Amino acid sequence: MALHTSLRVRLLLHSLAVLCLTTTAALAQMPATIRGTVADQTTGDLLLGATVRVAGQPASATATDLDGAFAVPYTPTAQPDTLVVSYVGYRPFRVVLRGVPAAPIAVRLVPASGLTLAQVEVTAKRPIAEDFIVRELDYLTIVTNPAAAADPLLAVRTLPAATTLDESASISLRGSDPTQTGIYLNNVPVYDAVKFAQLTGIGTFGIFSVDLVKSVLVFPSNPPLEFGNAGAGLISLTTDEQRRDKFVQASLGLANSGVLVGRPVGERGMFKAYVNAQNGQLLRAVNPASFRQLTRFGLVDGGAHFATKIGEYGTFKAFGYGLSERYAYRPSAGSPEAYRYRNLRGFYTLSYEQAWPHADLALSHGLGNRRAEDALGNYRTTRRFADYYAAAHYRRYWFDALSTRVGVSYDERRLHLAGQFPVRRDDMSATAPTYAAAFGQGRTLWEAYQYTKFTRGPWVVGAGLRLNALPRPAQPGYGSAQLNMRRNLNIRSFLNLSGGQYTSFTSPDPVYYGFLRTRIRQVALDYSAGSASPDGAILTAAIYAKQERSVLRTNLLGAEVFGQRTFFKRLRADLAAATMHAAPTHYDAADPDARVLALAQRRYDVRFQLKSTLKLVGKWGELGAFAQYRAGAPFTPVLGTTPDPATGSLLPQYAGEVNADYLPNYFRADLTASKFIRRQTNGNTLVLYAVCSNILNIRNVSGYSYTPDYTQALPNYFQRRLLYFGVVKTWQ
Template identity: 25%
Template sequence: MRNTILAFFILLSSSIFSQKLLKGVVRDVENEAVFAANVYLKNNQEIGRTTNFNGKFELRLTKENINDTLVISFIGYNIKEIPLSSISYEKTIVIILKKNSLALQEVIIKAREPISEQFSVTKLEMLDIYLNPVSNGDPLKAITSLPASTNMDETANPSLRGSSGDRTRVIFNGIPIYRPVRNSQINGIGHFSLFNTAIIDKQYIYASNPPLTYGNTSAGLIEIETIKKLNFNQLSLSAGLAHAGVFVSQKIRKKSFLQVYGNYQNSEAFLSINGKSLPQLKSFGSKDVGINLHSDFGKQTTFNFYSYGIVEDYRVNVTAFTFKGDAYGDKIRNFNIINFSHIFKNGRIAFNNGTNFSRSAFKYGNMSSKNERHQVYSSIDYKWYGINKLNIQFGLNHDYGKSIFRDSTPVFYYALSPESPNYYSDTTIITHNIEAYYYFSWEIAKKLLLSNGVRTNILVYKQKSYLSYQFSLKYKISRKQSLLLSGGKYHNYSIPNYYSKTYNLLNSKQLALDYAYADKKTLITAAVFYKDEAGERINNEFFQINHSYTAGVELYFESFFMKYFKFSLANTYLNQKIEIEGEKYNGEKNLKYFIKSSLSYNNPNLFNIAVTYITRPGKYYTPVVNSSYNELVDFYGPFYNNDINSRQYEGYNNMSISLSRYFQFMKKSMIVFVSINNILNSKNQSDVFYNFDYSKHFYDHYQQRTIYFGAVWQMNY
């Protein structure tokens, strides 16, 4: 027995000492760590790792591997190969990756990046979204942490610099995605976006003066691009308090890959823990699936196909005027996007096509709505790279929309009980919007860039003619500082809904000045802007805003310190007035301050923790001041104050915390996370409602303290 044990330890010791531990760190030429770089053996790719947040990796090697070659690769950089025989194992090796600078590669990168990229206020990449403390991994919710975001509804609907969500457009692979949210209500408000961050490469945010390479937006623009190169195959499984999901990325051949994902969402476990904090929410659920196929034919021709489908439903208790009852909603939706592009020596041509179909139903009291939407969007764009750093893009697009409404509407807007009278309507709305545009950017001097764009519609379907135009001037004060001056006039059509069954033509005039300072550890931005917007119609109200005037100031500070800490602080001031029939009133978003702050600690060897705090004044609203009894329906009818938006909800305060831990085992990894929203359980007022005769008023509240937890397991292969 003693000899057996001795033999075992001799074999174990022999096995241990026959292995060598290779430690390394991957950096770029600016000495910045490269996260998620692939490190593997050339002749045995099963032995490999991806670098952590600090660019570090470890590989345990055996005698059989010592004559192999170490390969390090990361998208946008030259692949580096190092013979293991030349490496010293006694110290950590430092590997420097250099960006790919081949002439053709420069043309390809230049062709694929937006021509207006230099004029975007913010660019977020995949990792930025995941590390954002308020995003919950959602690309649109990540935007809410920016000072330009003036979203006041705790949703994913983009609202930029005081404008309504219906004025900002989300462009996904060149196609506008209207109502880009799920778990949405009859007014279009949704809590999460439709997009999966795992397939996103970049997200550009134009807070105002959106580039006229795209149309149908009169506030801001969010441009999302999916990844164009797959570094490794991946299987990912996720599960949380209300969801379960799977994600697969698979190389098909050298320059093609397929990504498939699906998610299932159910509210039972979530509400069993958080039900008391969400008394109005009764249930929610969804099933969705997405497919992304990308192929490069040679170095200059690209094809991409993306398809997404979702089925969702919800039940929520709603109080409107003096009636309280359950609202039911369900929806099925599918959209498909096809992109084809070819790069020439001095330009790129792109063909884009997108289709969207949705069918939804809603029921509340004596209100009901069945809505069907069809959309087909097609565009052709040509981008030309001329002499003297002049780039020009021009194109043509056609946007077809059809909305069908089959509604039951209350005869008296305030009498909403199931027994109250209503009337039926069947409405079909069709639009054809054809637009042509040109846009150019020109580097006038080494530090000075100029852009200009014009977009106009081609009259085809009982439309009014319009002309949108813009200019931007960017001055690079130094390598770290820049100024951006932009202005223009813009147009877009509103999306029809239950309350406004028409495509209203909206317009805006904008002027903005943005400043940015950035170095390795600090980011400072500031902006002043002014908007004059017209054409807005307010849901549930009985007036149309002639003009909305918004003047604002934004400040943002972000700093990395003590290696693992990051602090950010943003504040936005908005002076907003609305004009109705010649009279001016406070706008809903007339805010003296809108403060967002966060402190995070990101140590991949220990844990990641982030605390966020948001505070702002309450929104303005128009109170009911009197009522009269209507014996026909046994309801009191309200009389509103003639001074519109004369009252304000109490101030909003929300402190939230998120905690995660990252584990890595060779090519497998796991992240476990927990988040607590509104940890102080603040009762933030969201809406006002009344007793039967409007003599007393009460308040609904935004989400109170809720907890969510889960885990993500993934394997690279």
């Protein structure tokens, strides 16, 4: 009996062992899921669209979503495998898999450096002065910025180097006028890159769709010499060329609605097209107090983008854009006259980039046309703009540490203006005297440049010249020069000293001025440090000085500091502080036009400026907040009146020193909330969002208008509290 019992126990244990082994083998073959996130090692920014795959199981490849997250199917095998994560511009990340990780993997990618054959495609698309860049914004950074409204230019406005004194997308960088900020799309200059028909009628959005933008490079000082006609700083946008499956995206909201479609073309190409519309009826119904002065507004715009690989390391891109907008706006409460504006615009850009192991070539071309009509009281004009641009750039790598880039560009602008103008510039009442006129302006820039960069140990040095290639009597010779020196303190921190002289040609008011040549001399010292941990602190600081000279002459000093930290892996907070001192503007007192220009142009004398952003992320979604507090902008008040001997009417009498007084201090806080939902079965996504701008409904003064006798000043205000919300649905 005991023998039988012992035998039964042995058989039972044997059966259990066989069952365990069978179950273990079966479980080993069952598919599992590897989860994790991908981020930049230095900045901690989550990366959208990074490729994640298991080397031995190619069918497992996937891409990270808006939150930088991935979920890769994985079938464990007897032999170890490798998880590979790759992203353009970064070194590949690999980790050996000896089973299914028990916890999500936090992947931190290191930006690529050096010149290897695998990196030449990336290098060909970057400016030669990329080592001296202060900030790069990608898609994810833009769409999650609480104050950007998914607008690339408005995202730049939140940076510490942005010193814009209004609420527009016309970006001032480190105290210079927005006309001195160069804006380039795929190496082609885009002038007047804003839409005027915005939510308040007194500000602007950028014309660039974030769904087509891959990255935004911001040079707040000393713009690279390969980009011409940029005097103070540079914003360079690059369109996306990543190939993806066919998709359709529809957005519906109070502020804007539209459709975006994309599909692969051939084996290596990608096509995207979008159309957006903005109508004020629903928005006015939800926010009646914010639209008392804006009587009408609306727009329709759209664009198409095509990109394809050519050969092993070549890329061709084509982009086209069209816009139709109009609005009517009363400059002040109770104003009997409304300013009316209508704008029709279209442009395209073409670019081709080719890279080899020791050289690269870039060709770019752009063409644009615009017709704008505006009227107020006795003033009305029709303006026609035409832009043409072509450039060629060639870079040679003599060896890994030394490279030179040379190029030539042709930049032409033409303006024809016709209309009815007031005899007195400040009197646009319907009964005031006027005169009719029609005239044209133009300027043609033939320019050539060279820039050489050398790296030795922790030092990076770059120097270059940009000259007028075809001097002639109407446009005498001029030149720009630049010197950059960077000292890498360690892998995550550096000091950068840059300086130079730059030349730009702008028209501050085409009714009264031609294209003015402005010479800007500037020097800046920047410091940047980042933590090894993606949740660690980031610190940047800068001091700079400028001298700007055209009809007006201005000297400017400034300093800024920025800090960012992530807490509890869910809350990211940053704070930026800046101060600028612009000396009083100098001009020829005998030139009345110079004084009028000085009165119209802002003086960027800002005693203090604070900006802060908070982002809280959880499974429930994301909350964001942005706040800005700064000293009031300088302005020139009317102190009295004097009779006009010719007409007997009253003329305003301004202070002796232009822009010597200050508006009240400015404060604004915005809140955003969003929820991203992704279906694992088909990859379709749904985004819900809500935005409340100026949540405290602060009456921020933008300036003053005056009664006809100039005895009473009426304040004009920036945007009041504004609520809008919407939904974005993507099918793929």
